[in-house]
Amino acid sequence: xxxxxxxxxxxxxxxxxxxxDPMLSYIPETIVKNALEExxxxxxxxxxxxxxxxxxxxxxxxxxxxxxxxxxAMYEQFGLEGMRVYxxxxxxxxxxxxxxxxxxxxxxxxxxxxAYAAGxxxxxxxxxxxxxxxxxxxxxxxxxxxxxxxxPFVDVCSQEDKGIFVxxxxxxxxxxxxxxxxxxxRPLYEWVADKVVEWGEASMDGAYSNVGAVVxxxxxxxxxxxxxxxxxxxxxxxxYGAQGGTAEDLKHCFNADxxxxxxxxxRGIIAAYKQEKYxxxxxxHFAEASRQAVLDMAADxxxxx
Amino acid sequence: xxxxxxxxxxxxxxxxxxxxDPMLSYIPETIVKNALEExxxxxxxxxxxxxxxxxxxxxxxxxxxxxxxxxxAMYEQFGLEGMRVYxxxxxxxxxxxxxxxxxxxxxxxxxxxxAYAAGxxxxxxxxxxxxxxxxxxxxxxxxxxxxxxxxPFVDVCSQEDKGIFVxxxxxxxxxxxxxxxxxxxRPLYEWVADKVVEWGEASMDGAYSNVGAVVxxxxxxxxxxxxxxxxxxxxxxxxYGAQGGTAEDLKHCFNADxxxxxxxxxRGIIAAYKQEKYxxxxxxHFAEASRQAVLDMAADxxxxx
Numbered sequence: 001x002x003x004x005x006x007x008x009x010x011x012x013x014x015x016x017x018x019x020x021d022p023m024l025s026y027i028p029e030t031i032v033k034n035a036l037e038e039x040x041x042x043x044x045x046x047x048x049x050x051x052x053x054x055x056x057x058x059x060x061x062x063x064x065x066x067x068x069x070x071x072x073a074m075y076e077q078f079g080l081e082g083m084r085v086y087x088x089x090x091x092x093x094x095x096x097x098x099x100x101x102x103x104x105x106x107x108x109x110x111x112x113x114x115a116y117a118a119g120x121x122x123x124x125x126x127x128x129x130x131x132x133x134x135x136x137x138x139x140x141x142x143x144x145x146x147x148x149x150x151x152p153f154v155d156v157c158s159q160e161d162k163g164i165f166v167x168x169x170x171x172x173x174x175x176x177x178x179x180x181x182x183x184x185x186r187p188l189y190e191w192v193a194d195k196v197v198e199w200g201e202a203s204m205d206g207a208y209s210n211v212g213a214v215v216x217x218x219x220x221x222x223x224x225x226x227x228x229x230x231x232x233x234x235x236x237x238x239x240y241g242a243q244g245g246t247a248e249d250l251k252h253c254f255n256a257d258x259x260x261x262x263x264x265x266x267r268g269i270i271a272a273y274k275q276e277k278y279x280x281x282x283x284x285h286f287a288e289a290s291r292q293a294v295l296d297m298a299a300d301x302x303x304x305x
Numbered sequence: 306x307x308x309x310x311x312x313x314x315x316x317x318x319x320x321x322x323x324x325x326d327p328m329l330s331y332i333p334e335t336i337v338k339n340a341l342e343e344x345x346x347x348x349x350x351x352x353x354x355x356x357x358x359x360x361x362x363x364x365x366x367x368x369x370x371x372x373x374x375x376x377x378a379m380y381e382q383f384g385l386e387g388m389r390v391y392x393x394x395x396x397x398x399x400x401x402x403x404x405x406x407x408x409x410x411x412x413x414x415x416x417x418x419x420a421y422a423a424g425x426x427x428x429x430x431x432x433x434x435x436x437x438x439x440x441x442x443x444x445x446x447x448x449x450x451x452x453x454x455x456x457p458f459v460d461v462c463s464q465e466d467k468g469i470f471v472x473x474x475x476x477x478x479x480x481x482x483x484x485x486x487x488x489x490x491r492p493l494y495e496w497v498a499d500k501v502v503e504w505g506e507a508s509m510d511g512a513y514s515n516v517g518a519v520v521x522x523x524x525x526x527x528x529x530x531x532x533x534x535x536x537x538x539x540x541x542x543x544x545y546g547a548q549g550g551t552a553e554d555l556k557h558c559f560n561a562d563x564x565x566x567x568x569x570x571x572r573g574i575i576a577a578y579k580q581e582k583y584x585x586x587x588x589x590h591f592a593e594a595s596r597q598a599v600l601d602m603a604a605d606x607x608x609x610x
Contacts, residue, residue: 036432073413076421077424109543112376146479170450177452181496188488188493191486
C-alpha cells in the first residue's frame with residue numbers, strides 16, 4: 001500500500017494530505033442551518049452538515065492530492081450518525097482515487113488489536129463471506145502496549161496490502177512528557193522508532209515499508225535524527241500550519257530523493273476560508289478557499305525539497 | 306462517578322467487572338445460525354448474534370455485579386452495525402443499573418481527545434441541545450501523548466460526573482517493552498502513574514479520584530508498588546483468568562479497606578460454557594454458565610481480601 005501512496009504522491013507532485021477533521025465550528029453557517037432545518041437538533045443534522053462540508057472539500061481538492069486523513073474522533077463525537085459519515089467519507093474518497101489514512105490511533109492487547117485491524121483495515125469472516133467495516137487504506141496505531149499490540153496490524157498490512165503509521169513522536173506540546181524521557185541515554189521515541197523499523201521489515205512494499213511512523217512537524221531537530229534512524233520508514237507528519245510547523249521545519253522529514261514523508265494539514269486547509277489570507281473567498285466559497293490553500297501548501301513544501 | 310462505582314461494588318460485595326468482548330467464535334452456534342438465517346451473511350447478522358449473546362449474559366449476571374466493560378474493538382470490527390450494538394449494549398446495561406466502562410483506549414492531541422471525550426463520555430452541542438453519542442460511565446485512556454492528550458477527558462469527568470482509567474501497566478506479554486524501561490532508575494509506568502495521580506487531583510469524588518489506572522493482574526509485584534504510589538487511584542485490573550492472573554496475584558491491587566480495585570474477566574465469564582469446569586451447562590445454557598463463573602470469580606477474589 002505504501003507503494004500506491006508513493007505513486008500518487010509522485011503523480012500529484014504533492015507530498016501532502018488533507019486532514020478531514022470537521023468541527024461544527026469550522027462549517028459555514030448556511031450548511032449547519034440547512035441541516036438543522038432538515039433534521040432538527042439531532043446527531044443526524046450534525047452528521048449531515050459534516051458530510052456536506054467534507055464532500056465539497058473533497059470535490060474541490062481531490063485532483064491535487066494523493067491522500068486524505070479523516071480524524072475519526074471528529075466523527076465519533078456524533079455517535080452512530082457520525083460513524084456513518086466517517087464510513088461514507090472513506091468510501092467517497094476511495095471512489096475519487098484518494099488514499100485514505102484513518103487517523104484512529106488504536107492499539108490494545110493482541111486479540112483486541114486484531115479486532116481493530118479487521119474493523120478499520122481488513123475484514124471479518126461472516127459465514128462464507130469476508131466483509132469490511134471501515135476499510136481505510138492506512139490507519140494510525142499507538143505503540144504503548146508493545147509488539148503484541150502492534151503485530152496484528154502489521155499482519156493485516158501484509159495480508160491485505162494495507163498500511164499503518166505508528167506514533168513515534170507526536171506534534172502536541174506535551175508529547176515530550178513521556179516520549180522524550182531518556183532510557184539508556186536515548187529518548188523513548190527513538191526506542192519506539194527502533195521497534196517500528198523492526199516491525200516494518202515484515203511488510204516491505206518496494207523501497208519503503210507498509211509500517212510508517214507519525215513524526216510531528218513541530219520538533220524538526222528530532223525528525224532529522226529519526227529520518228536517519230529509519231531510512232525505509234515513511235513518515236506521516238502532522239503539525240504543519242495551524243499547529244505551528246513550517247515547511248522549513250519539516251524538510252528533515254524527507255529523504256534525499258524527495259520521498260519519505262507525507263505532511264498533513266487539517267484546519268489550515270478545511271477551514272482556510274476563516275483565515276485572513278483567504279477571507280476574500282467568503283464562507284459560501286469555503287471549498288474554493290480550501291483548494292487554494294492546498295495549492296499554496298504544496299508549493300510551500302516543494303520550495304524546501 | 307467513582308463513588309457510584311464503589312457503592313455498587315459494596316452493594317454486590319463483588320469487586321468485579323464482566324468484560325463484554327464478544328468474538329463470533331465464543332457465541333453458541335445456534336445463535337449465530339439463527340442470525341445468519343434472519344439477516345443473511347451480513348454485518349447485521351454478526352451484530353445481531355453479538356446482541357443476543359450480550360443480552361443473555363447481562364440478563365443472567367446483572368444482579369451480581371457492579372459493572373461491565375465492553376471492549377469496543379469487538380464491536381468496531383463489525384463496522385457500523387457493530388457500533389450500533391455497542392451503543393445498545395451500553396444503554397441496556399445502564400437500564401439494568403450497571404456502571405459501564407467503555408474499553409476504548411482513546412488518546413490524541415488535545416482538541417481530538419476533547420472530541421473523543423464528548424463522544425464516549427460527555428455530550429456535544431447541536432443547536433440548543435446537548436446530545437450524547439456512546440455515553441459510557443467510564444472509558445479507558447492511553448497516556449502516550451502526555452497531559453494535553455489526557456486533560457480533556459479529565460475535564461469531562463469533572464463536568465459530567467464521569468470517570469476514566471488511564472493505561473499505566475497493561476496485562477499483555479509485551480507490555481514491558483516500553484512500559485518497564487527505566488527512566489532515572491524508575492520504570493516508565495511509574496512515571497505515568499505519577500501523572501495519573503496529578504491528573505486525578507482535579508477530579509476527586511470522595512476518597513478516590515474519577516481518574517483511575519489500568520494495572521494488569523499479570524504483574525503482581527508491580528501492582529504492589531503502584532498501589533502504594535497511588536493511594537487514591539482506583540485500579541481497573543485486566544488479565545484475571547484467561548490471561549493468566551490469579552486471585553493471589555491481584556490482592557496487592559487492593560487497599561487495606563478492601564477497596565481500590567475492580568477486576569475484569571472477559572472470556573473467563575462470557576465464554577465460561579466452553580471451559581471444562583462449566584461444560585455440563587452446555588451451549589444452550591451458556592448464560593447460566595456465565596452466572597456460575599461470576600459467582601465463582603467473586604468468591605475467589607473475596608477469599609484473598
